[in-house]
Amino acid sequence: MPLLDSSKAVQRTQAAGLATKPPANGPRVFAVASGKGGVGKSTIAVNLGMAMLEAQRRTMLLDADLGLANVDVLLGLQPSANLSHVLEGKCTLADTIIEGPNGLKIVPASSGRRRMSELTRSEHVGLIGAFSGLTDPIDVMLVDTAAGLSNSVQTFCQASQEVLVVVCNDPASLTDAYALIKVLSRDCGIPRMQLIANRVKTPGEGREVYDNLCRVADRFLDVTLNYLGHVPEDDKIVRSARQQRPVLDAYPGAPSAQAFRQIAGKLLEIAPQRGARGHIEFFVERLVGPGADMAMTA
Numbered sequence: 001m002p003l004l005d006s007s008k009a010v011q012r013t014q015a016a017g018l019a020t021k022p023p024a025n026g027p028r029v030f031a032v033a034s035g036k037g038g039v040g041k042s043t044i045a046v047n048l049g050m051a052m053l054e055a056q057r058r059t060m061l062l063d064a065d066l067g068l069a070n071v072d073v074l075l076g077l078q079p080s081a082n083l084s085h086v087l088e089g090k091c092t093l094a095d096t097i098i099e100g101p102n103g104l105k106i107v108p109a110s111s112g113r114r115r116m117s118e119l120t121r122s123e124h125v126g127l128i129g130a131f132s133g134l135t136d137p138i139d140v141m142l143v144d145t146a147a148g149l150s151n152s153v154q155t156f157c158q159a160s161q162e163v164l165v166v167v168c169n170d171p172a173s174l175t176d177a178y179a180l181i182k183v184l185s186r187d188c189g190i191p192r193m194q195l196i197a198n199r200v201k202t203p204g205e206g207r208e209v210y211d212n213l214c215r216v217a218d219r220f221l222d223v224t225l226n227y228l229g230h231v232p233e234d235d236k237i238v239r240s241a242r243q244q245r246p247v248l249d250a251y252p253g254a255p256s257a258q259a260f261r262q263i264a265g266k267l268l269e270i271a272p273q274r275g276a277r278g279h280i281e282f283f284v285e286r287l288v289g290p291g292a293d294m295a296m297t298a
């Protein structure tokens with residue numbers, strides 16, 4: 001009996017250790033991008049963040065739409081400091097972090113500050129470097145990028161380990177997603193991207209969106225596109241947005257909430273790409289630290 005008790009205690013301690021220990025090879029960083037605006041990037045970033053928390057990953061969400069903050073609005077939060085204050089030297093990056101639902105850590109952007117959407121490359125690089133100074137243990141960081149193909153989108157995508165491209169089944173979204181994939185692969189040297197089809201009616205429609213993009217990309221670009229899955233058109237997303245809550249929180253059984261959990265699970269199964277990639281990366285010190293070469297056991 002005592003033996004059983006102590007082995008259970010050991011198991012509990014190990015489980016607690018697993019839940020709090022940072023992964024040996026540093027946080028996983030996923031950028032969410034789309035080319036076209038309004039296709040669901042922020043919705044996807046926030047809800048994937050919630051799904052990562054459900055999967056016991058300590059998760060941070062960076063609002064990288066620097067001049068048009070979205071995440072705090074989506075979640076009904078009122079941050080007192082944001083990235084513009086960090087750049088002005090008024091506070092540190094750690095001072096800006098606020099807690100969202102279920103302990104989601106959020107780094108808010110500023111809204112309506114034009115200068116923030118016109119930062120220089122060295123300012124972007126400085127911001128990305130500042131993340132290495134954070135002491136909070138983080139397992140996953142999601143980077144919600146701006147719409148378009150700006151320098152900021154390119155730099156944040158390059159600095160992330162995976163780029164998630166969100167696309168809807170309409171010609172403008174497909175065209176802009178293709179333009180984004182082209183710029184990221186050809187000009188930024190990103191060799192693979194992950195596709196999410198949003199607002200589709202059926203799983204088959206999502207697959208079709210992926211197949212269409214793949215067909216063109218295979219012909220003209222040197223890039224690998226993986227399919228992460230689809231998020232259905234879901235009225236529960238619209239309703240939760242009105243309540244300024246993530247759908248996983250407001251309607252955990254909704255079809256879209258299930259889809260977010262599946263996509264998060266797939267993302268965690270992706271083995272990190274190894275080796276230096278020749279450009280600035282988030283948490284680079286942790287990535288090249290001891291154990292960085294070990295395969296991720298997510």
Ligand SMILES: Nc1ncnc2c1ncn2[C@@H]1O[C@H](COP(=O)(O)OP(=O)(O)OP(=O)(O)O)[C@@H](O)[C@H]1O
Nearest residue numbers: 037038039040041042043147199232233234237241
């Ligand atoms: N699967 C879905 N089903 C129903 N509505 C959705 C879905 N995904 C997103 N929406 C709605 O679409 C609108 C745009 O979503 P969101 O703000 O996330 O897009 P975005 O790409 O981040 O936009 P921006 O380019 O302005 O940053 C929101 O009203 C959101 O609630």
